[in-house]
Amino acid sequence: MxxxxxxESYQLAEGSSIEQLLTQLEFTxxxxxxxxxxxxxxxxxxxxxxxxxxxxxxxxxxIGGG
Amino acid sequence: MLNDLMTIAGKSYRSRLLVGTGKYKDLExxxxxxxxxxxxxxxxxxxxxxxxxxxxxxxxxDVITPDRYTILPNTAGCYTAExxxxxxxxxxxxxxxxxxxxxxxxxxQKTLYPDMEETLKAMKTLVADGFDVMVYCNDDPIxxxxxxxxxACAIMPLGSLIGSGLGILNPHNIRIIMESAKIPVLVDAGxxxxxxxxxxxxxxxxxxxxxxAIAAARDPILMxxxxxxxxxxxxxxxxxxxxxRKKYASAxxxxxxxxx
Numbered sequence: 547m548x549x550x551x552x553x554e555s556y557q558l559a560e561g562s563s564i565e566q567l568l569t570q571l572e573f574t575x576x577x578x579x580x581x582x583x584x585x586x587x588x589x590x591x592x593x594x595x596x597x598x599x600x601x602x603x604x605x606x607x608x609i610g611g612g
Numbered sequence: 613m614l615n616d617l618m619t620i621a622g623k624s625y626r627s628r629l630l631v632g633t634g635k636y637k638d639l640e641x642x643x644x645x646x647x648x649x650x651x652x653x654x655x656x657x658x659x660x661x662x663x664x665x666x667x668x669x670x671x672x673x674d675v676i677t678p679d680r681y682t683i684l685p686n687t688a689g690c691y692t693a694e695x696x697x698x699x700x701x702x703x704x705x706x707x708x709x710x711x712x713x714x715x716x717x718x719x720x721q722k723t724l725y726p727d728m729e730e731t732l733k734a735m736k737t738l739v740a741d742g743f744d745v746m747v748y749c750n751d752d753p754i755x756x757x758x759x760x761x762x763x764a765c766a767i768m769p770l771g772s773l774i775g776s777g778l779g780i781l782n783p784h785n786i787r788i789i790m791e792s793a794k795i796p797v798l799v800d801a802g803x804x805x806x807x808x809x810x811x812x813x814x815x816x817x818x819x820x821x822x823x824x825a826i827a828a829a830r831d832p833i834l835m836x837x838x839x840x841x842x843x844x845x846x847x848x849x850x851x852x853x854x855x856x857r858k859k860y861a862s863a864x865x866x867x868x869x870x871x872x
Contacts, residue, residue, distance in 0.1 A: 552660040571663060577673050578661055579705040584698070586705050604660060606702050608673050610642060611657025611688050612632030612774070612801075612823030 547599040564592040578607050618818055620796055621712055621744035621765040623682065627652045628813065629843045632823025636832065639675045645826055646676060648836035655684045655714055658703050683707055684746065686714040693717060693734035700738055716748035724774040728755045739763040748800050751785040760795055767793055768821060771802030771812065775824040779808040783815055790816055806842035813846025
């Protein structure tokens with residue numbers, strides 16, 4: 547299936563969870579926050595939250611800024 | 613000076629210098645400059661992660677760690693209240709429920725001047741949502757009062773435009789804001805060099821927030837150290853109380869016992 551990941555189209559196995567997506571992206575253990583269709587999904591729910599075709603996923607992190 | 617602490621949102625700090633983490637050459641320079649500044653509150657931005665690029669790359673928060681510093685996520689780059697609120701919520705998730713944020717809603721890219729209408733709108737939502745909001749604003753005493761009334765935990769008027777290094781262009785307005793504010797007033801943006809920071813502190817500002825003045829100096833680590841001293845010197849001068857200005861000279865040496 548295809549999702550939109552940080553504004554780009556991204557292919558992912560059917561029925562993948564957020565945790566699986568983050569593993570695939572090699573973000574395991576990294577400090578990131580995830581939003582699906584503009585709703586934040588808390589870290590504690592990453593493993594049981596499944597993604598669907600067309601979901602708009604944002605993965606953000608802290609970077610340098612004033 | 614031992615007991616001269618600053619309190620923001622219920623937490624006390626020894627340092628009155630808040631620093632940003634943008635515009636540094638690399639994470640090592642960021643780390644060293646922040647260490648030299650003595651800052652305890654450090655701002656960060658929230659952005660999309662790079663997908664598929666350098667997954668092993670160190671993260672800013674691995675270097676500027678939340679157990680050592682109070683991380684102050686900002687809403688830089690947001691031009692609407694909606695985007696600013698969304699960014700704060702992402703920051704809260706990113707930092708495990710952390711409530712302290714720096715709200716800034718900008719008007720345009722040329723001036724990065726605060727859009728007060730959107731700032732006030734975002735403020736309302738964020739306070740209702742339980743955030744502790746330090747708010748970047750213009751030096752308008754009426755807007756500052758509104759932000760305080762809405763529940764801001766600190767008001768942060770600009771000294772001059774973000775990244776301009778022009779210093780404090782309207783100290784009179786900032787004084788008026790401080791006169792009526794019952795919450796900390798910090799100068800955020802505009803500091804160019806150490807004397808600008810000292811001037812803000814001599815005026816009685818609670819603290820100063822800066823980024824470019826350190827990061828864009830020829831030697832950022834040395835400038836960070838200069839800023840630390842300027843903030844401390846300015847604070848001590850404020851507490852000490854300056855002498856009155858006089859129109860004419862007043863001899864420092866006694867007039868008695870002069871040789872004829």
